[in-house]
Amino acid sequence: MKKKTLLLEIGCEDLPVWTGxxxxxxxxxRFLSAIRDRGLSCDRLDIFFAPRRIIVLAKGIPSYTPQENxxxxxxxxxxxxxxxxxxxxxxxxxxxxxxxxxxxxKVKEIGTKKVAYVVKKIAQVPAxxxxxxxxxxxxxxxxxPKGMRWEQSSFTFYRPVRWVLALFEADxxxxxxxxxxSGRYTxxxxxxxxxxxxxxxxxxxxxxxxxxxxxxxxxxxKKLILTLARKQLMSGExxxxxxxxxxxxxxxxxxxxxxxxxxIEWDLPDEVISVIVEQIKAVPIFYxxxxxxxxxxxxxxxxxxxxKRNYEEIVRSRILDAEFFYHTDLAKPFExxxxxxxxxxxxxxxxxxxxxxxxxxxxxxKFSAMIHLQPEESTILKRAALLCKNDLxxxxxxxxxxxxxxxxxxxxxxxxxxxxxxxxxxxHVKPRVIGNAFPATKPGxxxxxxxxxxxICAFLAADAEVTGSExxxxxxxxxxxxxxxxxxxxxxxxxxxxxxxxxxxxxxxGVDEIASKVRTFLLQRFEAVLASEGIxxxxxxxxxxxxxxxxxxxxxxxxxxxxxxxxxxxxxxxxVPVARIANILRQAKExxxxxxxxxxxxxxxxxxxxxxxxxxxxxxxxxxFLRCEDYSSFxxxxxxxxxxxxxxxxxxxxxxxxxxxRNNRLALLKKFNDLFLMFADFSTVREEDIRNVKNS
Numbered sequence: 001m002k003k004k005t006l007l008l009e010i011g012c013e014d015l016p017v018w019t020g021x022x023x024x025x026x027x028x029x030r031f032l033s034a035i036r037d038r039g040l041s042c043d044r045l046d047i048f049f050a051p052r053r054i055i056v057l058a059k060g061i062p063s064y065t066p067q068e069n070x071x072x073x074x075x076x077x078x079x080x081x082x083x084x085x086x087x088x089x090x091x092x093x094x095x096x097x098x099x100x101x102x103x104x105x106k107v108k109e110i111g112t113k114k115v116a117y118v119v120k121k122i123a124q125v126p127a128x129x130x131x132x133x134x135x136x137x138x139x140x141x142x143x144x145p146k147g148m149r150w151e152q153s154s155f156t157f158y159r160p161v162r163w164v165l166a167l168f169e170a171d172x173x174x175x176x177x178x179x180x181x182s183g184r185y186t187x188x189x190x191x192x193x194x195x196x197x198x199x200x201x202x203x204x205x206x207x208x209x210x211x212x213x214x215x216x217x218x219x220x221x222k223k224l225i226l227t228l229a230r231k232q233l234m235s236g237e238x239x240x241x242x243x244x245x246x247x248x249x250x251x252x253x254x255x256x257x258x259x260x261x262x263x264i265e266w267d268l269p270d271e272v273i274s275v276i277v278e279q280i281k282a283v284p285i286f287y288x289x290x291x292x293x294x295x296x297x298x299x300x301x302x303x304x305x306x307x308k309r310n311y312e313e314i315v316r317s318r319i320l321d322a323e324f325f326y327h328t329d330l331a332k333p334f335e336x337x338x339x340x341x342x343x344x345x346x347x348x349x350x351x352x353x354x355x356x357x358x359x360x361x362x363x364x365x366k367f368s369a370m371i372h373l374q375p376e377e378s379t380i381l382k383r384a385a386l387l388c389k390n391d392l393x394x395x396x397x398x399x400x401x402x403x404x405x406x407x408x409x410x411x412x413x414x415x416x417x418x419x420x421x422x423x424x425x426x427x428h429v430k431p432r433v434i435g436n437a438f439p440a441t442k443p444g445x446x447x448x449x450x451x452x453x454x455x456i457c458a459f460l461a462a463d464a465e466v467t468g469s470e471x472x473x474x475x476x477x478x479x480x481x482x483x484x485x486x487x488x489x490x491x492x493x494x495x496x497x498x499x500x501x502x503x504x505x506x507x508x509x510g511v512d513e514i515a516s517k518v519r520t521f522l523l524q525r526f527e528a529v530l531a532s533e534g535i536x537x538x539x540x541x542x543x544x545x546x547x548x549x550x551x552x553x554x555x556x557x558x559x560x561x562x563x564x565x566x567x568x569x570x571x572x573x574x575x576v577p578v579a580r581i582a583n584i585l586r587q588a589k590e591x592x593x594x595x596x597x598x599x600x601x602x603x604x605x606x607x608x609x610x611x612x613x614x615x616x617x618x619x620x621x622x623x624x625f626l627r628c629e630d631y632s633s634f635x636x637x638x639x640x641x642x643x644x645x646x647x648x649x650x651x652x653x654x655x656x657x658x659x660x661x662r663n664n665r666l667a668l669l670k671k672f673n674d675l676f677l678m679f680a681d682f683s684t685v686r687e688e689d690i691r692n693v694k695n696s
Contacts, residue, residue, distance in 0.1 A: 002063050003060045003061060004062075004127070005168075006131055007166070008056040009205075010053065010157075011161065011164070012054070012158065013052070017250060019054070022142075022158075023049070023054055031058070031134065035131075035134060040061055043059050045058045050214060051251065053186075053214075053216070064126055066124070067122065067124050069122070071118075072120050075115065076114065076116070077115055081107070094118070128173050131173055132173050135175055136176065148160060161180045162180070163187065165199060165205075167184060170201040170202075185198055186199055189252055189301050191301050192212075192213040193211075193213050213252070214253060218248055232296055238285075243278055243284075251299070254299075257299065258295075258296055261294065266319050267327075268322055268323055268326055271407075273319070275402050276315060276319060279318070279402070281297075282298075282315075295311075297311050329395050334412065340393035343393075347462060353393075357386055360385040360451060363501055364381045364382045367446065368381055383417075384425050388405070388451070391407040391408035392404060402432065427439035430444070430485075431485070439485065448481075449486070452485075453495065453518075459475060461506040461517075479526075480529070492550065493550060494549060494550045499549065500515045503518070534692075536689035539689055541681070542684045543679075545684065546679070560631035561693075565694060571690055574642070575638070575690075578683070579685075582681070584669060595667050596664070605652050607648045607651045608665060610644055618637065619671070622675060634679055
């Protein structure tokens with residue numbers, strides 16, 4: 001059957017920059033699932049995003065659903081036929097309901113019953129009709145946060161829909177999103193090509209929109225912006241390419257220009273000026289690490305003197321405002337900020353930021369003892385924890401929240417705090433977003449971790465829920481930052497004790513409940529992080545099943561497993577012995593068999609004695625591997641035991657009639673399984689997971 005291509009373009013008013021990622025994450029799996037459920041398939045699905053349009057390109061969709069014969073069960077045989085085997089009125093009605101003649105009604109057995117049935121021919125259905133229904137259904141149920149309604153219908157979308165282009169090869173797919181009907185027309189760039197564009201086929205579309213000054217692919221727009229920006233830079237000048245990349249989804253046809261700072265005098269730190277520039281969606285320029293009095297702008301299609309002048313005027317007014325706020329802050333003693341935190345609510349149930357800062361200071365001291373921090377670093381951490389929220393009471397941070405931490409360090413330095421304390425205050429908020437700079441100091445890293453844990457504990461202790469697309473308090477974002485710091489700093493720490501300490505500060509009698517909520521939330525989020533990195537499900541589950549909250553150790557174990565699999569050609573067989581041990585112990589548990597302590601005197605067969613000897617000779621050595629976190633050597637033990645375990649199962653009947661022998665053999669296997677479970681639950685590792693690792 002001939003396969004065709006679907007093209008869908010939803011044209012809107014200016015969309016939020018996060019729309020593309022949100023739409024793709026929801027539309028992609030739901031669309032593929034829906035077409036599979038309707039008997040169709042799709043070879044490839046691509047989604048593109050530009051500020052005024054979302055584009056879906058689905059290739060390799062059959063023109064029709066396949067014709068099939070479907071067996072449909074009906075009434076009981078004694079009802080559909082009389083005692084002489086003649087069809088009854090009920091049988092005829094059953095046949096008529098499914099469009100077949102009475103002669104087609106047959107009898108089959110289902111269990112102990114006989115029922116009538118027919119084989120019904122399911123006719124082919126045009127894919128275009130099915131796609132119309134699926135697109136409307138999926139787009140109408142995207143769980144859009146703060147979606148908009150702009151007409152009488154209940155249809156909700158990111159921003160008002162202005163046109164819909166929907167083609168299946170060259171044919172229009174009839175559908176409606178809200179009050180907007182689909183067609184074969186699109187539009188180019190708002191200013192450079194505002195005219196309507198007719199699209200004859202999906203093959204014409206991409207060429208036509210590009211000629212109409214629309215760069216539809218986000219990756220190409222990013223490369224174009226970087227290329228244009230580099231042409232604007234002189235020798236020795238640099239910019240933040242990540243900041244520049246953040247402007248990709250603001251323009252459909254990017255143009256880059258260079259602007260000047262206003263000719264006024266100011267006395268502001270470079271960090272403040274940089275944030276002012278970034279807040280107006282521009283990019284500061286640096287020369288040998290120092291801020292220049294120029295910046296880059298990324299305009300959409302048109303850039304001229306008037307646009308540049310507007311940017312420069314905005315920067316001028318923002319600098320004058322920041323100058324006033326900065327000097328107002330400097331006129332106050334640093335202790336004043338700390339007192340003013342009493343007026344800022346952190347959480348209605350848990351009080352002010354002042355209480356949070358005091359709590360962080362106490363937790364910092366206890367955490368230092370838990371991880372055996374040096375006394376000097378412990379003193380720095382405790383002091384930084386007490387002061388790290390002071391700048392939230394400042395005028396500058398109130399106007400520019402992105403400077404939290406940065407201004408705290410600047411003000412602390414101005415009022416004579418130790419440089420190490422200032423650095424920790426600045427570091428504790430890093431990374432602000434995924435991919436940004438990480439903490440450069442150990443106290444700053446530790447403070448950032450306990451600050452994030454305190455935030456997560458506080459809201460989960462107050463029964464905040466994180467479900468579906470709902471995350472009103474940003475707990476997922478905070479957890480993502482926590483995991484990024486742990487990974488970047490390779491911080492090997494079991495977080496359960498500090499989580500319990502933080503939980504006790506909120507509810508001494510509810511420590512277990514709060515700690516359990518936090519553990520569940522963090523492990524779920526961490527598994528999502530690992531999944532996004534392409535770690536197969538079986539490998540993730542195997543380690544997370546036995547770990548508490550040492551996220552660095554989880555990563556090291558998974559990496560050791562991946563190395564073992566890649567370096568061994570027959571790696572599919574490595575986990576068979578441990579899986580056999582786990583499975584037979586699971587069967588014993590299901591049968592409520594109580595396994596007694598192992599008794600070497602009850603060994604009856606040479607193979608079980610040989611297996612016990614393997615444990616006696618290697619057990620302590622393997623325990624040492626785990627204690628020293630020498631995971632490659634531990635996994636090497638799996639290779640060593642494959643032969644004796646296989647021989648044991650081939651020649652020894654574990655679940656034998658003799659209950660004493662059976663239980664002792666289970667106890668022998670349990671010794672091995674308990675050892676394995678100190679690393680992972682290998683029974684969750686599937687052949688599919690092993691193949692995925694080999695192919696990655």
